[in-house]
Amino acid sequence: MRVLLTTWGSRGDVEPLAGLVLGLRELGAEARVCAPPDEEFAELLEQVGVPLVPLGPSVRSVVAGPKPPTGEDALKLAPALVAARFETLTAAAEGCDVLLATGLLPAGARDVAEKFGIPYVYACFHIFGLPSRHFAPGQRPGTPSPEGETDKRVLWRQDAERVNALYGGALNSHRAAIGLPPVDNVRDHVFTGSPWLAADETLCPSEGMTDLDLVQTGAWIRPDDRPLPEELERFLDAGTPPVYVGFGSMAAYAPKDIARVAVEAIRAQGRRILLGRGWAGLASVDDADDCFVVGEVNQQALFPRVAAVVHHGGAGTTTTASRAGAPQVIAPRIADQPLWAARVAELGIGVAHHEPTPTVESLSAALTAVLTPETRARAKAVADKIRTDGATVAAKLLFDLAKAA
Structure with a gap:
């Protein structure tokens, strides 16, 4: 089996994929990883024997300036990442049996999987971005919610509108180019109804935190036996x-x-x-x-x-x-x-x-x-309570998905 893994984000978005690569390899599967072309990410993936397939701009080029990125920067980055995913993942998905995406909202990944007719999984490392009755959405570039609004259902609907404003035009344009119909809710389209949560249950309890059919695998930990300097x-x-x-x-x-x-x-x-x-x-x-x-x-x-x-x-x-x-x-x-x-x-x-x-x-x-x-x-x-088998759990689930497809 061959699995395509993709992310765009900081080291915390890349390292778990290195752990998942090892979990897949233990089961006899091959993995490809599309990630930002930062040198340290390439070195990280090299440590687990997988070459990095560059996707989008380097993260350092976006976040490592003297000031944090602005909303205007986000409005430019979002469509650029959509385009990069359609281009890079389309080439990388050839011969793959399943596609898993994580990191900064991976709009475009599910659509490439749809084009190839292979299963798609959205995975996250926390519950913060998933619609919930228990907490409000975080800040996102775009039109802010009215001051004083407290209804979480309203706030999450407005969050979806902001996602559409960031990604919707580019996503639907690229979908049309490959013969796919438009989507009207990009966030929920990316998340699917059954996202995976790659976080430890002790540190990140999730039961009842979202109405989505969440699958909690545990954290994807890459065993590291490197000596200290x-x-x-x-x-x-x-x-x-x-x-x-x-x-x-x-x-x-x-x-x-x-x-x-x-x-x-x-x-x-x-x-x-x-x-x-x-x-x-x-x-x-x-x-x-x-x-x-x-x-x-x-x-x-x-x-x-x-x-x-x-x-x-x-x-x-x-x-x-x-x-x-x-x-x-x-x-x-x-x-x-x-x-x-x-x-x-x-x-x-x-x-x-x-x-x-x-x-x-x-x-x-x-x-x-x-x-x-x-x-x-x-x-x-x-x-003593934290489990270390999350990558193995996720790898087995990916095998099951591929077999059922």
Whole structure:
């Protein structure tokens, strides 16, 4: 069996596909992956023996500027990604038995699967974007909902209208070009009635959260056995466990002056500091030997050896820190991150730092709350509940889909 996997988004949208590739390979299936042409994503997929088929612009070119992308940027990006999916996926889908899409709303993927007559799956890594009676939709470029509107059914209908405005014209134009009829609700067309949720049930309970027939597989985790760099090993061995601070792919979204604030707050706790450089470019503020800066490393090996993890609340980082039993301080920036922060706080394994700009005082207070034996004990208990077989579960479901087609 041959499976086509596609995404467009940050590392957190690409790495789970690497885990799914391994799950498929264990069952004897072959995978193709269409993803953004960022160098680090190509290296990531190379580690699991799959070449990256470039799709659309690099993510860095879109999000790594001095300021976050604007609504006008989104209005240009959306149709460009639709066109890229029709072009790239049409070529890549030849000979494939099933197509799975995730990441930034993958308008165009289902339509290519329809053209080839193969099953299509939409997968997500959180429930934040799925229509729900329990929470309102997140922000999306376009005409905002009227101030004071609280009816969630109305808010989700208006969210669908914004999606149509972003993607509808381009999608239906490309559908017409291959002889397919137009769709009138792009969001629901992309999601289907049975989306898959690739998230752990302990961290992301989903029962009753949406009226869609959700299939929760568990998180797609890529086992990582890479050794830590020698210099990092020496730093870890030279003293007490440090506090890790990293904001992943946030780039312009990272809190202002976060490296200085974090260093001062962590030192106030009498702890050493480990900064993850990431796309935000976190760097040492002085030459003191209590602070070390790392690039991309094996977080599965690193997080069990730190005192706490301060991060943005991406699905992947939250899951990895939780699996490691590391207490967390989450300073959410965008999208699903506030929900992960709230869940970590609810489980008692960390603190949600919702103030948009952490200060030395606020971050120090959050660290005081998590750097306790009680929080670490709860974090260890939750770690034991997190399943690691999500990629295998999803791979078997894809096999079943292909056989039934």
